[in-house]
Amino acid sequence: MAYTEEELKKELETKxxxxxxxxxxxxxxxxxxxNEDIVVAISKKKNEPQWMTDWRIDAFRAWQEMEEPEWxxxxxxxxxxxxxxxxxxxxxADPNKTLNDVDPELxxxxxxxxxxVDEQKKLQNVAVDIVVDSVSVATTFQKTLAEKGIIFMPISxxxxxxxDLVKKYMGTIVPKKDNFYAALNSAVFTDxxxxxxxxxxxxxxxxxxxxxxxxxxxxxxxxxxxxADKGSYVSYLEGCTAPSRxxxxxxxxxxxxxxxxxxxxxxxxxxxxxxxxxEGKGGVYNFVTKRGLCENNAKISWTQVETGSxxxxxxxxxxxKGDNSIGEFYSIAVTNNYQQADTGTKMVHLGKNTRSTxxxxxxxxxxxxxxxxxxVQINSRAxxxxxxxxxxxxLMGNECGAHTFPYIEVKNKTAQIEHEAxxxxxxxxxIFYCNQRGIETEKAIALIVNGFSKEVLNxxxxxxxxxxxKLLEISLEGSVG
Amino acid sequence: xxxxxxxxxxxDDKEILRGINLTVNAGEVHAIMGxxxxxxxxxxxxxxxxEEFEVTKGSVELDGEDLEDDAPEERAHKGIFLSxxxxxxxxxxxxxxFMKTAINESRKARxxxxxxxxxxxxxxxxxxxxxxxxxxxxxxxxxxxxxGGEKKRNEIFQMAMLEPKLAILDETDSGLDIDALxxxxxxxxxxxxxxxxxxxxxxxxxxxxxxxxxxxxxxxNGKIVKSGGxxxxxxxxxxxxxxxxxxxxx
Ligand SMILES: Nc1ncnc2c1ncn2[C@@H]1O[C@H](COP(=O)(O)OP(=O)(O)O)[C@@H](O)[C@H]1O
Ligand SMILES: [Mg+2]
Numbered sequence: 144m145a146y147t148e149e150e151l152k153k154e155l156e157t158k159x160x161x162x163x164x165x166x167x168x169x170x171x172x173x174x175x176x177x178n179e180d181i182v183v184a185i186s187k188k189k190n191e192p193q194w195m196t197d198w199r200i201d202a203f204r205a206w207q208e209m210e211e212p213e214w215x216x217x218x219x220x221x222x223x224x225x226x227x228x229x230x231x232x233x234x235x236a237d238p239n240k241t242l243n244d245v246d247p248e249l250x251x252x253x254x255x256x257x258x259x260v261d262e263q264k265k266l267q268n269v270a271v272d273i274v275v276d277s278v279s280v281a282t283t284f285q286k287t288l289a290e291k292g293i294i295f296m297p298i299s300x301x302x303x304x305x306x307d308l309v310k311k312y313m314g315t316i317v318p319k320k321d322n323f324y325a326a327l328n329s330a331v332f333t334d335x336x337x338x339x340x341x342x343x344x345x346x347x348x349x350x351x352x353x354x355x356x357x358x359x360x361x362x363x364x365x366x367x368x369x370x371a372d373k374g375s376y377v378s379y380l381e382g383c384t385a386p387s388r389x390x391x392x393x394x395x396x397x398x399x400x401x402x403x404x405x406x407x408x409x410x411x412x413x414x415x416x417x418x419x420x421x422e423g424k425g426g427v428y429n430f431v432t433k434r435g436l437c438e439n440n441a442k443i444s445w446t447q448v449e450t451g452s453x454x455x456x457x458x459x460x461x462x463x464k465g466d467n468s469i470g471e472f473y474s475i476a477v478t479n480n481y482q483q484a485d486t487g488t489k490m491v492h493l494g495k496n497t498r499s500t501x502x503x504x505x506x507x508x509x510x511x512x513x514x515x516x517x518x519v520q521i522n523s524r525a526x527x528x529x530x531x532x533x534x535x536x537x538l539m540g541n542e543c544g545a546h547t548f549p550y551i552e553v554k555n556k557t558a559q560i561e562h563e564a565x566x567x568x569x570x571x572x573x574i575f576y577c578n579q580r581g582i583e584t585e586k587a588i589a590l591i592v593n594g595f596s597k598e599v600l601n602x603x604x605x606x607x608x609x610x611x612x613k614l615l616e617i618s619l620e621g622s623v624g
Numbered sequence: 625x626x627x628x629x630x631x632x633x634x635x636d637d638k639e640i641l642r643g644i645n646l647t648v649n650a651g652e653v654h655a656i657m658g659x660x661x662x663x664x665x666x667x668x669x670x671x672x673x674x675e676e677f678e679v680t681k682g683s684v685e686l687d688g689e690d691l692e693d694d695a696p697e698e699r700a701h702k703g704i705f706l707s708x709x710x711x712x713x714x715x716x717x718x719x720x721x722f723m724k725t726a727i728n729e730s731r732k733a734r735x736x737x738x739x740x741x742x743x744x745x746x747x748x749x750x751x752x753x754x755x756x757x758x759x760x761x762x763x764x765x766x767x768x769x770x771x772g773g774e775k776k777r778n779e780i781f782q783m784a785m786l787e788p789k790l791a792i793l794d795e796t797d798s799g800l801d802i803d804a805l806x807x808x809x810x811x812x813x814x815x816x817x818x819x820x821x822x823x824x825x826x827x828x829x830x831x832x833x834x835x836x837x838x839x840x841x842x843x844x845n846g847k848i849v850k851s852g853g854x855x856x857x858x859x860x861x862x863x864x865x866x867x868x869x870x871x872x873x874x
Contacts, residue, residue, distance in 0.1 A: 570712070571676070572712045573712050573714060575674055575676075575696060576708065576711070576714075577714075577726075578673075578695065578696035578697045579696050579697075579700055579705075579706050579708075580700060580722070580729075580782065580786070581697050581700035581701050581726050581727075581729045581730040581733065581786070582697060582725055582726055582729045583695075583697045583729065584697075586725065586729060590714070590717055590721075590722070591714055591717070593716070593717070594714055594715055594716025594717035594765065594766075595715060595716055596716070597716035597717075598716070
């Protein structure tokens with residue numbers, strides 16, 4: 144890459160996010176616990192058609208028969224599923240609360256991330272006195288999308304307004320009974336996003352769930368479905384760099400992507416759920432099922448920056464069904480203190496000339512454990528399939544762990560598979576070199592980590608990348624003595 | 625500017641510097657020569673504040689202030705620059721990004737805002753021209769896959785960008801071919817002024833023909849065993865260090 148003045152300028156500026164939408168749910172909370180009545184009640188509250196209710200019940204029944212998976216390299220106390228409330232109304236702004244009531248440490252973090260005071264208030268359910276721009280922005284945004292025939296709305300709304308599309312695709316990529324957490328999500332999902340890009344349409348902006356998650360706190364059992372019809376393109380941003388202190392300990396999201404012939408979906412995530420405190424108390428368990436299907440000549444790219452959660456269990460995958468289809472996975476996973484992450488991808492090559500690329504960057508600090516788990520599967524009919532995998536681990540200190548579990552299954556002799564792995568440690572000499580140039584140690588670590596993660600950061604949309612860089616910096620604060 | 629008093633330093637209880645005295649005034653160029661392992665790089669590291677080395681006795685003062693309690697980055701902010709004998713690699717961090725961070729961190733320490741992008745661009749352009757560095761080079765990862773000579777030239781580019789008060793060049797000449805040596809030396813000379821000072825650590829007379837020292841010191845076994853004018857460098861080039869070692873032994 145030639146380094147032009149333009150690029151340097153870009154590097155020096157920050158931009159706001161693109162826009163999303165709100166959901167306004169008015170409802171109370173259901174009692175704790177999970178049984179078929181609760182599942183039906185959730186469906187009722189959302190005024191769902193019968194087929195959706197049946198779908199949920201079917202998932203619930205399957206879930207009851209399933210065992211919580213144990214194979215991941217993570218250790219935690221199993222959640223008590225009867226102690227969770229599966230439906231609660233979004234928190235409303237408390238008229239008596241001010242920013243003075245908010246944990247100053249959290250506010251300091253917001254300040255470092257450059258989050259506006261209004262946004263801080265929203266994040267902390269503090270009433271916003273000025274009408275936030277994003278409402279009007281979101282409206283204009285919806286208009287532009289509507290003109291192109293793009294559907295982008297809460298999945299609950301899509302179930303009402305576009306039942307045929309939802310019915311046709313939901314659960315086709317991640318079946319209700321796929322795994323323990325996917326089944327749970329299928330039974331109790333509260334909301335999420337639905338996106339449909341019509342044939343040949345290039346979505347003119349990044350679609351984002353940013354605002355909605357802040358507002359609704361619906362992150363717990365999210366369900367996302369993105370359908371890119373033939374020849375279309377969409378870039379979708381999920382998550383938010385602002386640290387969320389959701390009290391819900393268990394998060395089990397499902398994301399399904401469908402890229403029909405010649406379509407392309409770019410799905411970028413920044414995950415920053417509460418990782419627990421320095422002693423490893425609290426924090427979110429994040430058990431996510433993400434999978435995409437590529438038809439002929441289609442392409443799906445997953446890019447993720449994972450810095451939050453106490454326990455992460457997440458493998459965004461691609462089923463390369465169509466000939467010449469492409470799957471990509473770019474990941475940065477940071478663990479600090481007592482965090483545990485077991486993350487990676489599955490690339491299932493079914494079609495001819497299918498290609499996949501996996502770039503995984505794991506950064507471990509403190510007493511954390513960071514595992515990459517990946518499967519590259521070349522099926523017998525997948526002539527000339529190619530995969531390139533690169534898994535790099537960066538360690539800070541002597542008390543953390545980095546692990547790589549690459550699984551490769553090849554059933555076709557024409558396959559070409561390359562796997563590279565490196566492990567390195569941030570050296571004292573590197574730090575001293577930076578110090579000598581006037582860069583203090585924490586900043587030096589951030590710089591080294593950003594450099595290490597660059598190939599993945601480069602895949603993120605510009606405005607997200609800037610935020611993600613700052614996030615990496617903050618996540619590793621205090622990781623050196 | 626720099627005053628070193630009876631400096632003793634050790635690593636893992638092994639004493640490496642055994643009572644160094646050195647005064648460097650603004651506007652001066654000092655050369656430090658001496659056989660391998662005599663402690664030249666250690667002296668440079670101790671001045672720069674590398675914590676690995678323990679100062680057991682004596683002091684290092686900059687402009688009359690004892691540096692003892694200053695972290696390496698604080699010393700850098702005060703204007704100390706070290707051109708490393710073995711520059712380290714930082715994969716994925718471009719030379720430009722590294723310099724941008726270094727400059728802005730130093731500015732922050734002085735209570736200044738980040739340098740505006742256009743000013744930064746101007747500075748980069750000016751200094752890369754001075755050292756005849758291809759702009760493409762600046763987008764490469766810091767020191768990763770650089771040749772020995774490229775690394776050294778890049779060190780001096782960084783020095784030019786940071787405009788230090790006291791620059792210590794640790795064997796900057798090794799790895800440079802004749803043309804590169806001339807470019808680098810020319811760069812150093814252009815940056816010299818009555819307000820700053822340079823300490824050149826080298827084995828060879830070669831560099832000192834271009835960067836002419838006011839004083840030459842010979843380090844042996846952790847001590848300065850001889851000091852003189854630039855002619856001392858010639859003498860060393862001719863006779864080697866053995867005669868000095870013998871002189872010492874007596
Ligand atoms: N980190 C270290 N640990 C142990 N010994 C060291 C260390 N650094 C330098 N030394 C020793 O100190 C002596 C001086 O080294 P150095 O300052 O690099 O010499 P010079 O630069 O003059 O060649 C050598 O004997 C070297 O082995
Ligand atoms: Mg040396």
